[in-house]
Amino acid sequence: MKALIYEGPGRRSWATKPDPVIQDPTDVIVRIDSSTICGTDLHILKGDVPEVEPGTVLGHEAVGTILETGAAVTTLVPGDRVLVSCITSCGRCAFCREGHYGLCTGGGGWIFGHLIDGLQAELARVPFADTSVHKIPDELTDEQVLFLADILPTSFEVGVLNGGVKPGDTVAIVGAGPIGLAAIVTAKLYTPSRIIAIDLSDARLVRALEFGADTIVNNGRVDAVEAVLELTDGLGADVAMEAVGVPETFELCTELIRPGGRLANIGVHGHAAALHLERLWIRDVTVTTGLVDTVTTPRLLRLIAEGRLDATPFATHRFPLGETMAAYDTFAAPEQTGALKVVLEAEPAERGPERLAEPVAAAV
């Protein structure tokens, strides 16, 4: 098969790798129909995630069709269309038993394109398939559900739910990239009275308005703290979400929240950020962090199926899977290309039952 391979810091290739095979009886083999690229993949390529070994296939978000199932797989059959999520769940460890799949100690968690070969490929081995993939209703397209593999549950769980957004809240979201925009879209499920998007890029702020922000603040030109205080009778936002992952934006969030407010950090940080406890302690502030568990993916899938949530505006560019290298160039230069999420699409000719593995007898 062909796959996007991490060749070490700064280097990637679209190259041939042996087809994946079933290794454990709980595995399935999936033909990738649609995949996408995440900001985390760019971090890996910079060398920021040293546990990713050269030779690993990148990618942790896909929609695919099951070709083959391991002997212990009981709820999936070849031909099933599934969402392969960024988080894998063994279903048995203490963390999985309480829905903290992201913390799985049984071999799951974030493994695709990290600890095992990922999903920017023609084929992929998916461990713990019964408890990790999500069947997709026939009437939904790949693009309608693809972003449930990562950004939507991430922003919903780590931002909106950890931040405890309530009806009528003022929500400030710092960062209007794909994660910040997904936070806007999913915060609206709780009917906040106002969503304030804060970013340094006017182009991203225009997107934020399109995705449902009520007020935009360019904090390169305007003092964001002053702007938020002005909009909230001098109190600050009920909830602030950090959706960038640099110390400055985290520290800004601590200044935006009202006494008793909640700061939900979503960004992936590579450097230490100052936590000004000497100022925060007396203001009853709550700070949360987290990695997505994807425990809300079925809920978000229902909202999409019922037309209450539309993730398709995140898809700004589409490339054939074989042009994943060019897709990376586009995704890595959003200021020039306007890219939010790029969709990697397998050739339609490669889809369909003719490429399925040997059919499995329905009854033995």
Ligand SMILES: [Zn+2]
């Ligand atoms: Zn990701």
Ligand SMILES: [Zn+2]
């Ligand atoms: Zn587990």
